[in-house]
Every structure is written in C-alpha cells, then in structure tokens.
Amino acid sequence: MTAWRVSRRPCRALGLLLLVLLSVLVLRRLDWHSLISPWLRQRRSGLHTKGQNFMLEDSTFWIFGGSVHYFRVPRAYWRDRLLKMKACGLNTLTTYVPWNLHEPQRGTFDFSENLDLEAFVRLAAEIGLWVILRPGPYICSEIDLGGLPSWLLQDSGMKLRTTYRGFTEAVDLYFDHLMSRVVPLQYKHGGPIIALQVENEYGSYNKDPAYMPYVKKALQDRGIVELLLTSDNKDDLSKGVVDGVLATINLQSQQDVQLLTPFLLSVQGVQPKMVMEYWTGWFDCWGGPHNILDSSEVLNTVSAIVDAGSSINLYMFHGGTNFGFMNGAMHFQEYKSDVTSYDYDAVLTEAGDYTAKYTKLREFFGSISGGTLPPPPAILPKTAYESLSPALYLSLWDALQYLEEPTNSEKPINMENLPVNNGNGQAFGYTLYETTIDSPGVLSGLVRDRGQVFVNTVFFGFLDYKRKKIIIPLIQGYTMLRILVENCGRVNYGDNIDDQRKGIIGNIYLNNSPLKNFRIYSLDMRKSFFQRFNSSAWNLVPEAPTFPAFFLGALPVDLPPLDTFMKLEGWEKGVVFINGQNLGRYWNIGPQKTLYLPGVWLDQGINQVIVFEEKMAGPVIQFTETPRLGRNQYLN
Template sequence: MGSPPRSSPRLSWRRVLCVLFLPFVSSGFAPPAKYRNNFIFERRKLPPNPRRFDWSHLTPRELKNRSQGIQTEERAGRNPYFTLEGHEFLILGGSVHYFRVPRASWRDRLLKLRACGFNTVTTYVPWNLHEPERGTFDFSGNLDLEAFILLAAEVGLWVILRPGPYICSEVDLGGLPSWLLRDPDMRLRTTYKGFTEAVDLYFDHLMLRVVPLQYKHGGPIIAVQVENEYGSYNKDPAYMPYIKKALQDRGIAELLLTSDNQGGLKSGVLDGVLATINLQSQSELQLFTTILLGAQGSQPKMVMEYWTGWFDSWGGPHYILDSSEVLNTVSAIVKAGSSINLYMFHGGTNFGFIGGAMHFQDYKPDVTSYDYDAVLTEAGDYTAKYTKLREFFGSMAGAPLPVPPDLLPKTAYDPVTPAFYVSLWDALNFLELPVTSEHPVNMENLPINGGSGQSFGYTLYETTITASGVLTALVRDRGQVFLNTFFLGTLDYKKKTIVIPTVQGFTTLRILVENCGRVNYGDNIDQQRKGIIGNVYLNDSPLKKFKIYSLEMDRSFLQRFTADKWKPLTEEPMFPAFFLGALSVLDSPYDTFVKLEGWEKGVVFINNQNLGRYWNIGPQETLYLPGAWLDVGLNKIIVFEEKMAQRIIQFVDTPNLGQHEYVH
C-alpha cells in the first residue's frame, strides 16, 4: 500500500503568495498504487469455449493485413450478425469521454475497460470545446482526440466515434458551440445555411484528424455515428442525409450508425445507415427489436446506449441502478445475439462549465459530477457492476482477460484556510474593460472573443437608477440583484420581478447573471441564449446605458489575479468574492475530493484549472480533484463564492454524491 502524502507545516502569508505566483511546472503522471482496495482479480485459465465470439477478441494491433472492416451478414437459419474480415464479430463497447477524464488517466480507464472484457470504446466529440470561437480550433491537451484514439488502439480497443455535430451527452447545448446563437434566425440541427456552413468548416478540421485513424487505414475506428437521436428532434427531413454526406465526402468509409431511443426510433432511420437503439430496461428489448425490424428489415441488432445509471441535476437525488439489474440486462442483450455499448462505462466529470441542463416543466441544470453510477466511479474506481460484468464476459471469452490495473490511491489532505480574498466589486478594477451598450446584450452576442461572444460563466450588468419601484427582467439562468454592493434577491425562471427600495440619488444597479448550463436535449435548443434577454424594466420603463462585464472565469481571467491584487482575509469579506489558499503536497500527488461544508454556491479552481461548480442544495457534496492536476509543493486554490464562506476548504478521500434514489 502506498503511503499517503504528508502536509507541510503552516506557512507565512508572504511565502504562500511568493510561491503561488511562480510559473507552474507540471509534475507529470501520478505513479500507480500498489493495492486494489478490496477488489481481488486473478488470472484464471479458462477452458476453450467453442461459442466464443470468433474475432471479437482480436485487438487493432494484432490485425495487420486488412481488407474488410465491419460488415453486416445474414445466413439461413440464424439472425444477422456483424463480421470483421469476414469473421463473426460482436461489438462489446463501453463509453469513456476523453474530455471528461484527465489526460493522465486515459490509459488507466481504457485498460480497465479492456480488462473487463470489452473490445471497443465509444466516445462523443464535443464541437463546442474543439471550436470555442468561430474558426479557432483546439485539439490539444485534454482535447487531443487523435491521441485518445491511438491510445485506445495501443491498449487493444476498437473505437466507435460519435462526432455529432450534436451529441446531447448532458453537455452544454448538446455540444454545439454557443456562438451559433449569435444569429437571431439560427435553426440548429437543420439544413439552415448558417448552421451547415459552420458544420462544414468544423468537419473539415475534425475529419482531417480522424479519417486516417479508420480501420481501412490501419486505425482502430470501426464505425461512426451519424448525429445523435435525431428521430426525437426530426425538424428537417433533409438534415440527416446532409450529415451522412458530409461525413462520407470527407473520407468516412466505415460502418455508419444512427442511435435513437424509443420515442425517436421510427423516424430516425436513414437509408444506408444501420439503426441502433438506446434503452435501460430489459423489457424494452423485444419492442425495440420489433420496431427495428419494421424500420430497416433484417439487420444485426445493437444497443448503442445501455444506460448503466443516470445523470444528476442540482436539487435532485443521486441516481443509481442496481448492479444485479445491470448484469441481468447486459446478459439478456448479449445472449440475444445483440452487440452492446454501455453508456457509461466511466462517466468522469463535467469539469469547468461544460455541463448541460434539461427543461421540460422546470429548468434543471446538471451537477458537476458525471459519475452516472457507471461501471467505474467518477475517480475510476471499481464497483460491484465491474466485478459482475467482468465475471460474465470472462466466462464467454476464449482466453483469460487482462488483469485489471491497480486502483489509484486517494488521500485526505489537511484542510486549507484561505488567507487572502478580493471581492468581485474590487476585482472589476483589474478585469477586462466592460462592454458599453444602450440596452442589455445577451452573453452570446457580446462583442468579445473575436466576434464569438461569451460561452460560459457569469455576466455582470450595471446601470444607474434614481428611483425605487418594481424591477422586471428575463434572466437566464440566475440573476443576483444588487444596489451598489447590497444584495436584494435573485431572479430566475420562476421569479422575474423584484422590489427596489428607496434609493438616494444616483445608485448603481447590478445584476450578476450565471449561465447554469444550456439545455442539451429537447425542442427548445434554439432558445438557449444566456444572460439578460431583452430589456430590464423599472416601473415598466426600460433602463438604458449598461456596462456589461464578461466573467468567463477561464485561464486568462484568472491570470489577472496577480499577487498584488489580493488582500489578507482579516475582516468580514464582501460577497461575491474570490478566496485564495494554498494546498501543500510534499509527496507524489494523489486524487482527492474537495468538500466545501459551510459554503453556499460557487466555483473551485486548482492551479487555474476549473474543477466545476458546487452548490449546497445538493445532491453533490464533493468535487473530484485529480492528483494529476496537483504539483509537488504549493498548489494555488481559488474559490469563487457567491454568498457565504466557512473559510475552510476540506479534502476527503471518499466522494459524497448525495442521497441515493434508484432510477425509475
């Protein structure tokens, strides 16, 4: 067992500030642990199994001479099936999203997928992260898709790519970039010219990277999904053929798939593309099979998404799904001769502000954790689901499964007491200059970021008033209202008015609006502009002459908080505020979980990396902090808190995702 890291003695404020603002030096990958935390895996010699999946056990690097990728085949007296190089092949996939997992942990998660008996990894590709500003592309670091795909091949996994452009996936706007909404006439997921022109440019850049990694070129990509659950949207009959052609015109030549749930399956079928299904209940399997047979004739069956758990929303429960139910459903699907992909095998984390939302009766933003009650936990630990599934797949394999990797250790670091702070109001003096506008401007249409507007974070609107009365505003999603620095209340979807008390002379009205996450699923994705929408009224008269501050809280934003901007926390802080502390790590950094008991709502940053949001309404009570993001020595931790701070930041070795409720 590896020994936990030690904490250093108390440090002076001057030393803390001096060290924190030295250039950061990456400490590399944390070493693996030498223990398995109650999960014992042994190599077992299995007897030859004549019913093994033929070529399903072959890895990308073992298959050198290639001529024919995944095909569909049918023989008299049996159901249709997939073949690879003419040999029967069953796709056993698990979803792992590279953008939700620290790059240093990719290998660990993929090795665990392989060791569980799977032969394929599936991943979505988030357009909004790869093209954060129109025409500016990012495939570096944690977004290095090519590296992830090549690593999958190295580990021994095939790849099913799900490039969208829309991906749902509980990602902000379903993975579509928010700058698309600058166009007032935008119609997302249609053949509207403004949308297709943007898709074409994105696909030009994306396909240059992934086309060479297809099976026919010696790579691991065996199939590509066309869009995502379009049958549930289905607003333009020309759209799916356009996406199919856009992929093929740029060199995609492997098996094409669609993926739909029960509500969209009948209208989601596309000529020349294999339809697959998404489900959670074993009872749905026969119904889906019947619908598929009627929609596309006799084809191999594949469950593209078997939901191993579910996502959580702020203010709700932490959803779980019983491991025995998961095993029984997976077993029934596979024994019926169907290929399968588990969504999720490993959920990971909605780091930063990438989480989406649902809005049917009520608006419900997603929590930071994407644990999903998946086969691996958010931090990559084994679960009962893993143990049971590995035993099941191992019993069907023709050779022993690889030994699962050791668990990465976790630790509870000593608590950190923030020693410095700066209020948001003081920070305005050294942040980017505000946009001035006669009327409020929504986030996406702000003239910043090379004409791409603001995607994430907060936006502050300021104007001057001289009278009291009733203030009315349409804010998306939460707007905190201040007179000068005095907090009056919060506007949201249900509360659109607030009473302004008597004011003396010229008074600054401030509305701090948070984008809590754009809707990622449903018919209303075209209406996901954030900030203040339309005018702000005081007694039915529109207010004018606004200063608008973009508070994206990205790296460039945080770099403005230089050492001279902070002041010692020796008095009661004025909120909202930023708090600065130092986490000391003397040994190899390990994973941990940040606990902010006594704080209310805000965002946590470690070494300028955005861990995500916390909120005391739950269910999530801890934030995952990867050891790979920590350095040996002092680590700068900044907390942006909206209302209330306990002045102590705790670190625990066990996550708390809230009270459980079984998925219905």
C-alpha cells in the same frame, strides 16, 4: 563498376522512400503502426453486416463496447480507464466528440492536451480496443448545448440541427477540420475506428427530413468509409433512420429488451441488432437526488441484451467529470442544470474505481469471451489532505478594475452576442450588467439562468425562471443597479435548443420602463482571467467579507500528489480553481457534496486554490478520500 552502380539504385530509392515516409510521420503526427499497417495486412471490408451478424473482414464480430469521454477524464488517466475497460472483457471504446470544446471560436480549433482526440483513439488501439466514434455535430452527452458551440446563437434566426444555411456552413467548416484528423484513424487506413455515428438521437428532434441525409453525405464526402450508424430511443427509432445507415437503439429496462428485436426489425428488416446506449446509471441535477441503478439489475439486463443476439455499448462505462462550465441542463416542465460530477453510477466511479457492476460484468464478459482476461489494474490511491483556510480575499466589486474594459451598450446584450473573444461572444461563466437608477420600483425582465440583483453592493434577491420580478427599495444618493447573471448550463436535449441564449434577454425594466446605458463585464473565469489579479490586489480575509468574492489559499503537498475530494461545508455556491484548472461548480442544495480533485493536477509543493463564492464562505476547505454524491435514489 556499372553493374554495381545499377544495383545500388534501388537501395537509394528505397532509402529515399523511407525518408519521405518518416517525414510524413513527423508532419502528420501518425504513429508508425497506423502508417504501415495497410501494407502489413490487407484490410478490405472492415466492419459490415451480413444478415443478422456483424462481420469484421470474414469473421463474425460482436461489439461489446463501453463509453468513456476523453474530455471528461484527465489525460494522464486515459490509459488507466481504458486498461480497466479491456480487463472488463470489452472490445470496443465509444466516445463523443464535443464541437463546442474543439472550436471555441469560429475557425479556431483546439485538439491539444485533454482534447487530443487522435491521441485518445491511438491509445485505444495500443490497448487493443476498437473504436466507434460519435462525432455529432450534436452529441447531447449532458454537455452545454449538446456540444454545439454557443457562437452559433449569434444568428438570431439560427435553426440548429437543420439544413438552415448558417448551421450547415458552420458544420461543413468544422467537419473539414475534424475529418482530416479522423480519416487516417479509420480501420481501412490501418486505424482502430470501425464505425461512426451519424448525428445523435435525431428521431426525438426530427425537425428537418433533409438534415440526416446531409450529415451522412458530409461524412462520406470527407473520406469516411467505415460503417455508419444512427442511435435513437425506442419511441423515436423510426423517425431517426437514414437510408444506407444501420439503426441502433438506446434503452435501460429489461422490459425494453423484449421490444429490441421487433422495434429494429420494423425499421430495417434483418440486420445485426445493437444497443448503442445501455444506460448503466443516470446523471444528476442540482437540487435532486443521486440516481443509482442496482448492479444485479444491470447484469440481468446486459445478459438479456446479449441473449437476444444483440451487440451492446455500456453508456457509461466511466462517466468522469463535468470540469469547468461544460455541464448541460434539462428544461421540460422546469429548468434543471446538471451537477459537476458525471459519475453516472457507471461501471467505474468518477475517480475510476471499481464497483459491484464492474465485478459482475467482468465475470459475465469473461465467460463469453473464450479467453483469459487481462488482470484489472490497481485502483489509484486517494488521500485526505489537511484542511486549509483561505488567507486572502478580493471582492468582485474590487476585482472589476483588473478586468478587461467592459462593453458599453444602450441596451443589455446577451452573452453570446457580446463583442468579446474575437467577436465570438461569451460561451461560459458569469456576466455582470451595471446601470444607474434614480427611483425605487419593480424590476422585471428575462434573465438566463440565474441573476443576482444588487443595489450598489447590497444584495436584494434573484431573477430566474421562476422569479421574474423583484422590488427595488428607495436608496438615497448615487444608485448603481448590478445584475450578476450565471449561465448554469444550456439545455442539451429537447426541442428548445434554439432558445438557449444566456444573460439578460431583451430589455430589463424598472416600473415597466426599459433601463438604458449599461456597462457589461464578461466573467468567463478562464486562466487569463485570473492572471489579471496581481499580488497587490488581494487583501486579508475580513471578518465580514463582501460577496460575491474570490478567496485565495494554498494547499501544501509534501509527497507525490494523490487524488482527493474537496468538501466545502459552510460555503453556499460557487466555483473552485486549482492551479488554474476549473474543477467545476459546487452548491449546497446538493446532491453533490464533494468535488473530485485529480492528483495529476496537483504539484508537489504549494498549490494555488481559488474559490469564487457567491453568498457565504465557510471557515475552511476540507479534503476527504471518499466522494459524497448525495442521497441515493434508485432508478425505476
């Protein structure tokens, strides 16, 4: 009996250990493979360098990567996009991590639903892709403020992307949270992450020599043990290097490929060569063309990069969409905001369809992979739903009574410093400023980015970067001055990111005298914003609507929903919401003429469509199976 009891103790201990491990699995949300993989086979050295080669453990390794941003693709389509990447012959996924979306309020984090980074990384591993993570804190990515949260700008002395204490304290708290999620997903812990990038293109900014070493240490102090990389444009490469971190380069033209080896040799000697961003296309700005790059040129450049002995990452493999208000902007000679589509003329289209680039690159990577590629998944079907006419309407001026109480202030307050969102200010959307005036004259001031000026409810013009003054006429009786200001997108690249506060900046003047006593409404247009409009708030659409206004319609879907593209001919400028999802901005100046509507955001049955239109409503909202992204312009 004693011998039997002794022999049972190891079994009981093993059972207890398994129970503990299963409890950890549930609490930490780790998949079983990630938990036991380090026990199944030893992972010692991970991705590392040996002379001019990358090595994964003891084998030479080539990085054939592609960029897909989880936050620009509906979660239900992540698998489809990554399977298409695998079928193209790529072995590595790269993605940015947008701080501004993950920490919308200081100390409040969101890694749920479409922002579930861990699920995205684990899915890549399941499909058979390695992962290079680009966690920032600054990422550029044509996203608002380069992915930095707008609440940082509440500090009037803020110096972004430096070792300024107010910035590093915020980064430290963010990295504390983010890296606790990332560390278990590293290669040496059994996960797919083989490398991480230290910040992004810092050589083009280069304002603080202590900053990049700080970011490197911030990653390593929190348990990052994989290979670290930097990423810079060729002209800024030497200014972005960090000791102990592998430099990589960004480029597009075949001419630049000739400089690949000498540029990288000059900054780090004999090391593996890597093009972190080979730009397969380019982004678009409102009022410009749709930029494209010929598929044969893409193939020739990719082939030249590989022939030069370099690993490569295709930026973008699949661009996706700037849903909501996430788009960024450029401001060099003039301010230009980015369009909603992030199609990028990439290897896959905005809706995940194949292109000529995909066909040619699949053949190329298949020829050098030494094996048979998996078959490409079928493309997702599209449809053109019946046009709909909005039945109900609510002018902005009538909607104000349903909103949260406005902020009362002697002077205008910029978006970021408004006392809303638990003290974190307003990040995105529109802000309405109201005050009374008693005389005509010249109205002037700094408005960012685009301010529509009304007297009572009558529109008189715009204030923006080019138009800094407007004439206010004499109007009898009570006179309410209203300025509706839109944040069209904070600059995501350049030296002026510290100067990206939105709304009215400083005083607004009438005849050179500062106006006072403002009521300020925050119109962020999140889901909770529309929940304040009860059914009795809406009216039938009149023959002559008062603008700006909200228009409400219903889209019936009889069969299982499919992807489609919304076309707003006859409408001028605004934002579209489907079942509470913000599809993004439209504007008749183009180039983009349609908005991508993923079928997974539709219900079988009746779907709510809300359009916020600033100036002019069309008779119907149309749908089409094919996108219209504007007049093509070939990139030089």
